[in-house]
Amino acid sequence: MIEENIQRFDIRDYLRTHLFPHFMCPGCGHGIALRALLWAIHELGISKDKLAIISGIGCSGRTGAYIDAHTIHTTHGRPLAYATGLKLARPDLEVIVITGDGDCLAIGGNHLIHACRRNLNLTCLMLNNETYGMTGGQVSPTTSNDRFTTTTPLGNYEPVFDACALAIGAGASLVGREITMHVTALKDLMKEGISHQGFSFLEILSDCTEIYGRKNELGESAEMVLSQKANYRSDSYGNQVDEPFKPRDITTGILAKNDRVEYLDACHQHKMSKLQKAMNT
Amino acid sequence: MVAMSESNMINAQTDESLKEAPLQEITTNVLIVGVGGQGVIMLSKVLAALCQEQGFDVKQSEVHGMAKRGGSVFSHVRFGKKVFSPTIPQGNADILVALEWAEGLRWLSYLNPEKGVFIADTQRIVPPFACRDRRRYATSGYVQESVEEVINQVPNSSAMDAVAMAKELGVPKAANTILLGALSTTLDFEVDNWKSIIARFVPPKTVEANLMAFDTGREWIDNFDKQTQLENSVTAVTSPLEIWPVEQNQAVVEINAAWCKSCDICVKFCPERCLALDSQQIATLIKPEACTGCRVCERLCPDFAINIHTPAVN
Amino acid sequence: MSISPENELENLEGNHACAVAAIAAGCRFYAGYPITPSSEIAERMALELPKVDGTFIQMEDEIGSMGAVVGASIGGVKAMTATSGPGFSLKQENLGFAAATEIPCVIINVMRGGPSTGMPTRPAQGDVMQARWGTHGDHPIIVLTPCSVKEIYEQTIRAFDLSETLRVPVVVLFDETIGHLIETIDLSQTNNRKLVERKWASGPQEGFQPYAMTEDSIPPMPRPGDGYRTHITGLHHGESGFPTQDPGQVERFIQRILGKLDQHRQQVESYEAFECEDAELLVVAYGITARAAKRAVKQARAKKIKAGLFRPITLWPFPETVFCSLAKGTKAVLVPEMNAGQLNLEIERHCSDSTRVIPINRFDGEPIAPGQIFEKIQELVSK
Numbered sequence: 001m002i003e004e005n006i007q008r009f010d011i012r013d014y015l016r017t018h019l020f021p022h023f024m025c026p027g028c029g030h031g032i033a034l035r036a037l038l039w040a041i042h043e044l045g046i047s048k049d050k051l052a053i054i055s056g057i058g059c060s061g062r063t064g065a066y067i068d069a070h071t072i073h074t075t076h077g078r079p080l081a082y083a084t085g086l087k088l089a090r091p092d093l094e095v096i097v098i099t100g101d102g103d104c105l106a107i108g109g110n111h112l113i114h115a116c117r118r119n120l121n122l123t124c125l126m127l128n129n130e131t132y133g134m135t136g137g138q139v140s141p142t143t144s145n146d147r148f149t150t151t152t153p154l155g156n157y158e159p160v161f162d163a164c165a166l167a168i169g170a171g172a173s174l175v176g177r178e179i180t181m182h183v184t185a186l187k188d189l190m191k192e193g194i195s196h197q198g199f200s201f202l203e204i205l206s207d208c209t210e211i212y213g214r215k216n217e218l219g220e221s222a223e224m225v226l227s228q229k230a231n232y233r234s235d236s237y238g239n240q241v242d243e244p245f246k247p248r249d250i251t252t253g254i255l256a257k258n259d260r261v262e263y264l265d266a267c268h269q270h271k272m273s274k275l276q277k278a279m280n281t
Numbered sequence: 282m283v284a285m286s287e288s289n290m291i292n293a294q295t296d297e298s299l300k301e302a303p304l305q306e307i308t309t310n311v312l313i314v315g316v317g318g319q320g321v322i323m324l325s326k327v328l329a330a331l332c333q334e335q336g337f338d339v340k341q342s343e344v345h346g347m348a349k350r351g352g353s354v355f356s357h358v359r360f361g362k363k364v365f366s367p368t369i370p371q372g373n374a375d376i377l378v379a380l381e382w383a384e385g386l387r388w389l390s391y392l393n394p395e396k397g398v399f400i401a402d403t404q405r406i407v408p409p410f411a412c413r414d415r416r417r418y419a420t421s422g423y424v425q426e427s428v429e430e431v432i433n434q435v436p437n438s439s440a441m442d443a444v445a446m447a448k449e450l451g452v453p454k455a456a457n458t459i460l461l462g463a464l465s466t467t468l469d470f471e472v473d474n475w476k477s478i479i480a481r482f483v484p485p486k487t488v489e490a491n492l493m494a495f496d497t498g499r500e501w502i503d504n505f506d507k508q509t510q511l512e513n514s515v516t517a518v519t520s521p522l523e524i525w526p527v528e529q530n531q532a533v534v535e536i537n538a539a540w541c542k543s544c545d546i547c548v549k550f551c552p553e554r555c556l557a558l559d560s561q562q563i564a565t566l567i568k569p570e571a572c573t574g575c576r577v578c579e580r581l582c583p584d585f586a587i588n589i590h591t592p593a594v595n
Numbered sequence: 596m597s598i599s600p601e602n603e604l605e606n607l608e609g610n611h612a613c614a615v616a617a618i619a620a621g622c623r624f625y626a627g628y629p630i631t632p633s634s635e636i637a638e639r640m641a642l643e644l645p646k647v648d649g650t651f652i653q654m655e656d657e658i659g660s661m662g663a664v665v666g667a668s669i670g671g672v673k674a675m676t677a678t679s680g681p682g683f684s685l686k687q688e689n690l691g692f693a694a695a696t697e698i699p700c701v702i703i704n705v706m707r708g709g710p711s712t713g714m715p716t717r718p719a720q721g722d723v724m725q726a727r728w729g730t731h732g733d734h735p736i737i738v739l740t741p742c743s744v745k746e747i748y749e750q751t752i753r754a755f756d757l758s759e760t761l762r763v764p765v766v767v768l769f770d771e772t773i774g775h776l777i778e779t780i781d782l783s784q785t786n787n788r789k790l791v792e793r794k795w796a797s798g799p800q801e802g803f804q805p806y807a808m809t810e811d812s813i814p815p816m817p818r819p820g821d822g823y824r825t826h827i828t829g830l831h832h833g834e835s836g837f838p839t840q841d842p843g844q845v846e847r848f849i850q851r852i853l854g855k856l857d858q859h860r861q862q863v864e865s866y867e868a869f870e871c872e873d874a875e876l877l878v879v880a881y882g883i884t885a886r887a888a889k890r891a892v893k894q895a896r897a898k899k900i901k902a903g904l905f906r907p908i909t910l911w912p913f914p915e916t917v918f919c920s921l922a923k924g925t926k927a928v929l930v931p932e933m934n935a936g937q938l939n940l941e942i943e944r945h946c947s948d949s950t951r952v953i954p955i956n957r958f959d960g961e962p963i964a965p966g967q968i969f970e971k972i973q974e975l976v977s978k
């Protein structure tokens with residue numbers, strides 16, 4: 001109903017259609033996440049000319065190329081470093097980082113925590129599919145316990161990384177999580193993240209259907225999407241007396257938000273106050 | 282153990298006295314209804330605890346577990362010197378507290394037609410089953426009665442927008458406590474007793490907010506004037522469902538076969554089962570007449586192979 | 596150096612001269628990470644950049660700082676980083692990205708003893724081959740080796756000019772000795788120079804090819820926000836900028852990026868030939884070693900020994916044509932280096948069989964003294 005009020009959203013207006021069909025596997029959740037992102041961009045009225053998408057390596061890294069914007073497909077784990085440089089050089093651009101669980105938390109973990117700490121006005125979308133899909137499905141920092149991957153043939157026994165808790169701890173001023181099944185909620189969360197003044201970190205739980213899903217017998221694409229629902233629990237139910245059966249709690253929505261001063265604002269304020277002091281003395 | 286045997290003795294004594302008077306005269310029946318997530322259970326727990334503390338025998342019977350928003354939740358609270366049946370017979374509820382408008386109307390037949398007090402929140406939560414016909418412009422299955430119609434028909438009734446009041450107080454989740462305040466005016470318990478029970482049941486951080494909400498509910502009832510509400514309510518309540526002009530409208534489903542990767546998500550998620558994979562394993566619309574244009578397939582298609590076109594609304 | 600009123604003389608440390616030169620060249624972005632012996636460059640940039648509305652950022656690590664530099668350059672701002680040994684190793688992957696995607700950037704490497712942590716405070720010239728082949732795969736790169744504070748200043752400016760015009764990463768390679776050397780230089784000549792601008796894309800956005808095969812092999816670069824909406828990827832890409840595995844497209848792409856330095860060799864190459872015309876004995880040296888070699892050559896000339904010095908300023912691509920013509924007919928070529936022998940391999944490659952190539956190596960953290968080179972010259976002549 002709402003979308004009719006603004007200009008109708010046709011995703012193809014935001015895609016490099018000549019590259020389609022895209023290279024992702026059937027049922028890959030990254031496609032759904034990409035729709036949510038473009039839908040959010042549409043509703044926010046961000047010009048494609050002012051949009052820079054920076055991605056790393058892996059399945060998540062390849063999704064950026066399909067967006068009709070200034071897209072940069074960087075090195076493994078480093079998109080946040082590139083984005084930091086680009087945003088500092090060109091604050092007029094809307095810089096959005098698309099990264100994956102391995103890209104962001106393993107090889108690029110250091111960049112993530114410092115991007116959170118600095119609070120530069122970037123949006124980091126971490127597509128978490130619990131595996132390194134592009135290289136054939138190896139264990140990642142977010143692979144659930146007991147899951148089979150090519151490098152955990154007996155099931156994963158390493159502890160799972162809670163990316164959102166990490167981002168909150170490192171000081172990101174907006175942290176959120178959503179599942180791809182909730183496309184509309186995901187779009188709204190992305191809108192929130194992109195329009196937030198400061199560093200926003202959004203974890204998007206996405207399905208690797210063909211590799212991780214098959215290996216762990218998680219069902220067909222649709223079943224995997226549906227099982228996101230079973231695993232998730234909206235925050236609004238959090239304090240209720242009666243709690244239905246829930247196999248694995250996933251809290252979604254905005255998990256943390258604060259009004260820490262943005263990096264460039266802080267930089268500017270600092271300069272101004274020094275100038276003021278210099279003038280007074 | 283001692284307490285148990287003593288209460289058994291008391292019960293035994295009251296059983297004797299009960300024979301003299303009809304059940305209704307000494308047992309008070311409160312029916313609290315709403316939908317999951319609103320705080321029906323919480324409200325009835327407070328009432329039950331208070332009654333128990335005041336020395337009454339209390340029976341509380343509830344249906345819940347439909348905690349996901351939209352599911353119906355109700356709770357029977359019966360108290361008196363001795364209560365036997367856990368449930369309230371139709372037409373016997375002394376008080377009906379409704380946290381959701383349609384739920385209130387659904388349970389109206391349980392209210393004592395002459396003396397029963399009806400306290401309702403005008404909040405409307407439209408359940409999924411009220412939207413069976415998902416086509417645009419379809420009318421919803423939600424109750425169509427207006428607040429004033431209902432208030433007019435039920436003698437002792439009051440309808441408040443508790444959610445709006447709670448929001449105004451800055452505690453949007455305390456709408457149920459506002460209704461509890463309203464309920465408290467109809468029962469003969471001390472205000473302080475109510476408050477001490479509330480303080481015990483709500484999370485410590487929210488005690489103050491809840492007591493404030495409780496007072497708001499009491500004040501509202503004190504100042505309530507049915508005539509005024511009837512005059513004002515014409516514009517006070519609007520349905521959350523837009524009423525579309527009733528006319529059949531066909532959505533157009535555009536499927537880009539070249540982009541489809543046969544993942545089957547659209548087929549399995551379509552609420553109307555109007556999609557299928559064809560012999561080439563490409564998504565196809567097999568029942569165009571059943572399509573409501575709900576866009577589930579479009580939005581969940583990871584390959585952007587489906588586009589739904591619906592005519593713009595004026 | 597004559598002192599006249601127009602001269603702007605300043606006593607500068609090599610590292611500081613590098614920072615001041617970067618600002619003069621139009622550098623407005625610096626990202627780095629502290630490392631000895633290059634930290635003074637970062638410190639000076641932190642001081643200078645805010646004055647010209649530039650951005651300084653100390654990143655979380657060496658990798659991140661290289662990434663940020665490339666990111667800023669993509670945004671259209673001249674960007675630089677400075678590092679040393681271990682940091683240079685860490686930067687290699689993103690340096691390769693810049694080479695493959697043709698993003699201009701300048702990397703200063705103040706060489707220290709290696710491998711590994713090595714001798715952080717002692718000079719060396721051990722990164723000559725790494726500077727050329729540090730990142731994986733065939734790639735174009737320009738490496739400049741100044742030998743004085745004045746030359747650090749000049750070559751840093753030149754590094755920006757080359758990088759911006761040729762769309763190639765440029766490494767300025769000097770050793771700790773020069774980095775920490777304080778000399779008086781004259782800044783007046785470079786102060787009012789015209790800034791070199793990157794060739795920006797203009798014209799129709801429809802059908803724009805960001806990696807088109809232009810005549811000069813340097814496709815104009817699209818600036819984000821100008822409406823071109825192109826794709827930049829470290830994957831092999833065709834003229835459209837999108838990944839390709841088509842053998843023909845890949846071959847053309849690699850040939851173009853490798854060939855463009857050949858095509859612009861005139862602009863890229865720089866060297867100093869001292870007393871080379873009649874030299875029978877050629878010394879090839881760079882950086883601080885070249886200063887020692889020059890003195891040794893002068894000593895030799897005083898003793899009527901026909902010695903000359905060839906000093907490549909552009910180390911990579913090596914100015915081979917000039918060198919070959921000078922080396923032709925010489926009896927021996929001496930290659931003193933503060934490493935176990937790196938450039939001498941390149942020299943051997945360019946010398947005929949009749950010319951002996953004699954390395955003089957030192958890797959103990961001490962510079963090579965003129966006497967050491969002169970002794971070798973005398974030894975060769977007496978034979």
